[in-house]
Amino acid sequence: MHQAHVMLLKQLEKKRKEKPVIDWAKYCEWRIQNYGSIWEPNEPPPNIWKCSCGQVNTSAMDARYAKCTACGLIYPGCQK
Numbered sequence: 001m002h003q004a005h006v007m008l009l010k011q012l013e014k015k016r017k018e019k020p021v022i023d024w025a026k027y028c029e030w031r032i033q034n035y036g037s038i039w040e041p042n043e044p045p046p047n048i049w050k051c052s053c054g055q056v057n058t059s060a061m062d063a064r065y066a067k068c069t070a071c072g073l074i075y076p077g078c079q080k
């Protein structure tokens with residue numbers, strides 16, 4: 001096989017193994033545009049949420065931000 005093809009295949013293989021990254025800012029934007037709020041109406045912010053690293057956090061996610069207890073990643077808040 002051509003060297004360039006081998007490299008491309010290796011890149012694709014690597015990509016497939018990578019976990020998809022959740023773009024919270026984009027999600028919040030979309031959610032607010034379409035529903036007017038990040039949360040369901042009459043629904044309090046979730047007390048249990050899963051980080052993109054896989055950690056399940058039990059600290060309340062509020063309107064401002066939430067921090068993952070495992071990796072420390074800060075999820076942006078979604079205020080109107």
Ligand SMILES: [Zn+2]
Nearest residue numbers: 051053068071
């Ligand atoms: Zn995390």
